[in-house]
Each structure stands twice: as C-alpha cells, then as structure tokens.
Amino acid sequence: MKNVRLWVDEVAQLTKPDEIVWCDGSQQEWDRLTAELVSSGMLIKLNEQKRPNSYLARTDKADVARVEERTFICSTKQEDAGPTNNWRDPAEMKSLLTELFDGSMRGRTLYVVPFAMGPIDSPQARFGIEITDSAYVVLNMHLMTRVSPRVLEKIDAGNQWVPALHSVGAPLRDAAGNAIAEMAWPCNPEKYIVQFPETREIWSFGSGYGGNALLGKKCMSLRIGSALARDEGWLAEHMLLVKVTSPAGKNYHVAAAFPSACGKTNLAMLSPTIPGWKVATIGDDIAWIAPGPDGRLRAINPEAGFFGVAPGTGVKTNPNAIATLSKNVIFTNVALTDDGDVWWEGLTDEAPAHLIDWCGDDWAPGSEFPAAHPNSRFTVSIDQCPIVSDDWDSPEGVPLDAILFGGRRATNVPLVVESRNWKHGVFMGATISSEQTAAAEGVVGVLRRDPFAMLPFCGYNMGDYWQHWLNVGASIEESKRPHIFQVNWFRKSAAGKFLWPGFGENSRVIEWIIRRLEGEVDAVETPIGNIPVISQFNVDGLEISDEALEQVFEINAESWLTEAQLTGEFLESFGKHTPAEMMNQLGELEQRLASRETVSA
Numbered sequence: 001m002k003n004v005r006l007w008v009d010e011v012a013q014l015t016k017p018d019e020i021v022w023c024d025g026s027q028q029e030w031d032r033l034t035a036e037l038v039s040s041g042m043l044i045k046l047n048e049q050k051r052p053n054s055y056l057a058r059t060d061k062a063d064v065a066r067v068e069e070r071t072f073i074c075s076t077k078q079e080d081a082g083p084t085n086n087w088r089d090p091a092e093m094k095s096l097l098t099e100l101f102d103g104s105m106r107g108r109t110l111y112v113v114p115f116a117m118g119p120i121d122s123p124q125a126r127f128g129i130e131i132t133d134s135a136y137v138v139l140n141m142h143l144m145t146r147v148s149p150r151v152l153e154k155i156d157a158g159n160q161w162v163p164a165l166h167s168v169g170a171p172l173r174d175a176a177g178n179a180i181a182e183m184a185w186p187c188n189p190e191k192y193i194v195q196f197p198e199t200r201e202i203w204s205f206g207s208g209y210g211g212n213a214l215l216g217k218k219c220m221s222l223r224i225g226s227a228l229a230r231d232e233g234w235l236a237e238h239m240l241l242v243k244v245t246s247p248a249g250k251n252y253h254v255a256a257a258f259p260s261a262c263g264k265t266n267l268a269m270l271s272p273t274i275p276g277w278k279v280a281t282i283g284d285d286i287a288w289i290a291p292g293p294d295g296r297l298r299a300i301n302p303e304a305g306f307f308g309v310a311p312g313t314g315v316k317t318n319p320n321a322i323a324t325l326s327k328n329v330i331f332t333n334v335a336l337t338d339d340g341d342v343w344w345e346g347l348t349d350e351a352p353a354h355l356i357d358w359c360g361d362d363w364a365p366g367s368e369f370p371a372a373h374p375n376s377r378f379t380v381s382i383d384q385c386p387i388v389s390d391d392w393d394s395p396e397g398v399p400l401d402a403i404l405f406g407g408r409r410a411t412n413v414p415l416v417v418e419s420r421n422w423k424h425g426v427f428m429g430a431t432i433s434s435e436q437t438a439a440a441e442g443v444v445g446v447l448r449r450d451p452f453a454m455l456p457f458c459g460y461n462m463g464d465y466w467q468h469w470l471n472v473g474a475s476i477e478e479s480k481r482p483h484i485f486q487v488n489w490f491r492k493s494a495a496g497k498f499l500w501p502g503f504g505e506n507s508r509v510i511e512w513i514i515r516r517l518e519g520e521v522d523a524v525e526t527p528i529g530n531i532p533v534i535s536q537f538n539v540d541g542l543e544i545s546d547e548a549l550e551q552v553f554e555i556n557a558e559s560w561l562t563e564a565q566l567t568g569e570f571l572e573s574f575g576k577h578t579p580a581e582m583m584n585q586l587g588e589l590e591q592r593l594a595s596r597e598t599v600s601a
C-alpha cells in the first residue's frame with residue numbers, strides 16, 4: 001500500500017506549493033484558518049452576537065454546484081464505467097491531470113487532511129487523506145468528516161486508505177516565477193472531478209465547491225465507496241438515515257434515497273405533526289449499509305456534518321435545521337443582512353428591505369434575481385442538531401427496517417407505494433426519475449432518470465449496480481430484509497400547486513409505512529405496488545381536500561404504460577449489464593397495467 005508521507009512528497013514535487021501543513025482537525029487549526037481567511041477576504045465573519053463563530057463565503061459565479069459533465073470514472077474498461085458515467089482511460093487521464101497539477105499550488109499552502117468516514121473505530125469506517133490547496137476546504141472537512149491524527153495511526157497500522165488529491169488550479173506564480181493575481185474565489189475554468197475506482201484514487205482539479213472539492217463526500221463515500229461495496233458485499237448509498245419512534249415507544253430505522261435537492265435533509269430532521277411520533281437524525285446524505293452479524297442490514301452515516309441546501313429552509317419547514325445553524329456554521333452563497341447575519345429565500349416569509357446578495361451586490365425585494373443562489377448551502381457539524389439520534393455514531397450501525405426511494409415528480413407517482421418484495425423494490429429504485437434541481441450544473445426542471453438517486457454517484461456500471469442490489473437482497477433472509485417503498489412529496493395539481501403539504505406532514509407517510517411493517521393497516525394492490533386504503537391513512541388535523549388526497553394517490557394506467565415504455569428503453573440502454581430480473585419486473589408491471597384503467601384508493 002502507498003505510504004502517506006511518500007505520497008505527500010510526490011504530490012508536493014508535482015504541485016510545487018510554498019509550504020506544507022499537516023492538519024489535525026483541532027480548534028486551534030479552525031481558529032487559525034478562519035482568521036487567515038477573514039483577513040484575506042475569502043470569508044466574512046458574521047455578527048458574533050447573532051451567530052457565533054460563523055462565516056460566509058461567496059464563490060466564483062462559475063463555481064456554484066457539482067459539475068457532472070466534468071466528472072469521470074476512469075476504470076480500465078469503459079464498459080465498467082457504463083453508459084451513465086463519463087469515462088477516460090486511466091493512464092491517459094493521469095497524464096492529462098499530471099500536466100494540470102504541475103505547479104498548480106505555486107504560491108499556495110498544501111494542506112494534508114487525514115480524515116475518517118464513519119466512527120474511527122467502527123469496522124465500517126474508511127480512511128482517506130485529502131491533499132488540498134484550499135483552506136476553505138480544510139474548514140469544511142473539519143465539519144463534514146472526522147479529521148484527526150488518529151487516522152494516520154490507523155493507516156500506519158495497516159488499514160486501507162484513499163488518496164484524494166485536490167487543487168483549485170489557481171497558482172499564484174507561473175513557472176517563470178511571475179506573480180499571478182489572487183482571485184476572490186480561486187478556481188479554474190477547466191474542471192476535472194476524477195475517480196479511479198480500481199486503484200481507489202481521487203483527483204479533483206479546478207473547483208473549490210461542495211462535492212467537487214470536499215472529497216470525502218460524493219467522490220469517496222459514493223463513487224469510490226460503491227466500487228468498494230460491490231467488491232466487498234455491502235452498499236454505499238445516497239441516503240438519509242433516521243430513527244423513528246412510534247407512540248408505543250418502539251424504534252425503527254429508515255433510510256431514504258432521493259436525488260440531490262429532493263428532500264433528504266428535510267426528512268432527516270423531520271418534526272412530526274402527528275402526536276406521539278418522534279424522529280431522530282442519524283445522517284442526511286449518505287448511508288453505508290452492510291449485512292451485520294445478526295443477518296440484518298446495518299447502516300452507518302459515514303459523515304459527521306451536513307452540507308445542506310439553504311433555500312427553502314425555514315422555521316416552518318425545518319425548525320431543527322434552523323436550530324442546528326445557530327453557531328459554528330460556514331454558509332456559502334447565501335445573502336448577507338445589514339446587521340451581519342444571513343438570509344435566503346424561504347428563511348422568512350418576507351425578505352429584509354436590503355441585503356447584499358450572493359454575488360456581493362445590493363439587493364432589495366422585487367429584484368428579478370434571488371438573493372441567495374438556489375444551490376447555496378450551510379456546512380455544520382451534526383452534533384449541533386437538536387434531534388440527533390443517540391445511536392448516530394454507533395460503531396456497529398443501526399438495523400434497517402425500511403428503505404424509501406423518491407424523486408421530484410409533478411405527475412404520475414403517488415405519495416407512497418409499497419413494493420411487492422425486494423426485487424420489485426430494486427426495480428422501483430432502478431427506475432426513479434426526477435426533475436433536475438440546482439444541485440448540479442444543468443437545466444432545472446428537466447425530468448431525468450436518476451436510479452437509486454445515484455446517477456451522478458455510482459462508481460461503476462449502473463446495470464451491475466442493480467445486480468449487486470439483487471445479490472445483497474438474496475443474501476439476506478426474507479424476514480430480515482428491510483421493506484422498500486417509493487414516495488413522492490412533489491406531485492402537483494393541474495394548476496401547478498403542490499398537492500401534498502410536505503415537510504412535517506410527511507410524518508403521516510412514515511406512520512403508514514411503519515404501520516404496514518407491523519401489519520396494522522391494509523393496502524390496496526395496484527399495478528405499480530400497494531397504496532394506502534384512504535380511510536386508514538392518517539389525515540387527522542390536516543387541512544387537505546378529499547379531491548387533493550385522491551389526486552395525490554391517483555394512478556393513471558395509461559400514463560404508467562407510457563412511462564413503462566420509456567422504462568424499457570432506459571433499461572435496455574445498459575445492454576447485457578441490465579439484470580434479467582429488471583426486464584422480468586418490467587414485463588410483469590406492463591401486464592398488470594394492461595388489465596387496469598385508472599386506479600385509486
């Protein structure tokens with residue numbers, strides 16, 4: 001295995017920084033780096049009375065989201081990356097990147113960040129070393145991962161680790177030694193987010209933002225993680241994780257995969273509106289799931305913080321997030337208030353009369369542009385969440401009772417559908433589609449397939465990934481398998497309004513799911529799966545018209561047949577990698593649909 005110190009030397013020789021700093025994740029390091037970034041102007045310190053130890057960063061206007069077009073899976077064979085990933089030959093990509101990284105840190109500091117994904121002593125933990133030339137990245141890594149010198153001890157003791165190399169690609173001197181002006185937010189117009197799944201390496205160039213740059217997150221925990229998981233018999237998923245307690249005091253653990261900006265953080269911090277139910281947060285973005293000694297699937301949250309979407313987060317929608325954000329936060333691309341605090345669309349019903357928007361310009365209500373970027377985010381430690389679960393960092397993970405798949409669908413997909421069995425559940429996950437959001441560069445609102453919410457995050461052929469899910473299910477005794485459901489909070493009326501109030505009211509759906517697990521409620525069998533018997537679905541105290549309730553559960557056989565046809569084309573696009581079982585599932589769905597018209601509860 002690679003030696004960390006040798007690798008750091010190698011990278012330093014290539015990137016030519018002025019200085020090398022080994023990070024330890026300490027408070028002193030936080031204080032030193034935040035002070036440096038405040039004096040350089042990269043961070044704005046917020047009002048200490050209103051929001052202690054918190055900061056605002058504004059990125060370059062061209063560095064505001066993940067860049068899927070510039071993300072690559074470099075396996076030896078293109079087929080192993082599959083049709084949903086950009087691919088380049090690993091050797092060619094390495095030589096291209098070597099040229100880009102040559103001298104890319106001139107005039108800057110190279111930070112070495114040893115981090116763990118998962119509790120350091122958990123058998124499910126994985127270790128990484130991120131080398132970065134961005135102090136902003138180091139600070140975010142402090143909040144999002146476990147940065148500690150203990151990681152180096154673990155590596156010295158023989159544990160595997162992932163080398164994760166990051167440069168913003170904005171040196172302060174050229175090869176001849178001439179000065180290059182500093183940018184307000186250093187980055188490079190040319191971006192490469194590159195995973196080498198076979199050698200478990202990450203190289204990221206040109207972006208300083210989010211999943212492009214915090215390499216423990218999507219790059220390691222999902223793209224490299226999914227490849228590790230396939231080889232070792234576990235699952236690395238884009239899922240939130242919660243503990244739900246019923247009025248009877250029984251605990252259940254639920255994981256849910258929704259595409260980016262489709263409600264994971266919100267569900268992870270849900271405040272139930274129905275009496276007696278409790279939700280506690282374990283994770284809001286990533287779950288690592290492995291068969292445990294008891295034969296059940298057990299999950300951990302490999303992260304230690306939230307990198308959450310700001311817009312839409314308010315006291316009414318997500319009070320627990322608002323409480324989490326009271327101190328020690330890094331905000332990126334939100335608006336600044338006149339009294340040195342932050343604001344974004346949805347934080348309050350009314351915008352303040354004057355703001356500095358995410359671009360640094362004056363802003364007033366009525367402006368044609370939002371004050372906060374639609375993908376503006378907060379970074380904060382999970383410890384600060386008022387409803388964090390007592391078992392959130394349990395080294396042995398939590399046993400999973402239910403898995404939810406969802407997306408942003410204005411039409412067709414009902415509020416909740418129970419799968420018929422594991423295989424059908426895998427088919428549900430594989431065929432999720434969702435309207436695109438601002439979390440990635442691209443046109444917002446376009447409907448696209450996002451299987452398992454993993455389209456941008458699967459480190460190998462998506463068809464093989466479905467087979468892996470089928471295999472993991474088959475390896476678990478039926479009675480011990482989590483039950484799989486599909487949910488959709490985003491169905492709209494003909495007038496374009498959300499039919500379902502969402503947020504805290506989603507607890508009603510969670511209640512139905514758990515009562516289903518307990519066999520306490522019946523279900524209506526439909527061609528696409530089992531939906532609630534309306535009279536048994538808890539709407540006590542909820543103002544929703546009968547018509548809206550009916551529409552939110554409506555299944556239109558004709559549009560599902562059209563959708564099934566598109567599903568067929570989608571499944572076939574993976575060629576021989578599409579598991580036969582997926583085609584069986586589609587055939588059975590079509591048969592069930594052909595014999596029905598409109599179905600409702």
Ligand code: GTP
Nearest residue numbers: 260261262263264265266309311312439489502503
């Ligand atoms: P990533 O961090 O990108 O993976 O996003 P996420 O899946 O965690 O999404 P998040 O919970 O941050 O929600 C994204 C957006 O959807 C926010 O603007 C939320 O306010 C909105 N949202 C979340 N839940 C609901 C819901 O139940 N109904 C409606 N209408 N909007 C919701």
Ligand code: SPV
Nearest residue numbers: 066210211217218260439
């Ligand atoms: C997502 O896009 O799914 C995120 C944000 O969670 S990022 O870390 O940028 O990937």
Ligand code: MN
Nearest residue numbers: 238260261285
């Ligand atoms: Mn995410």
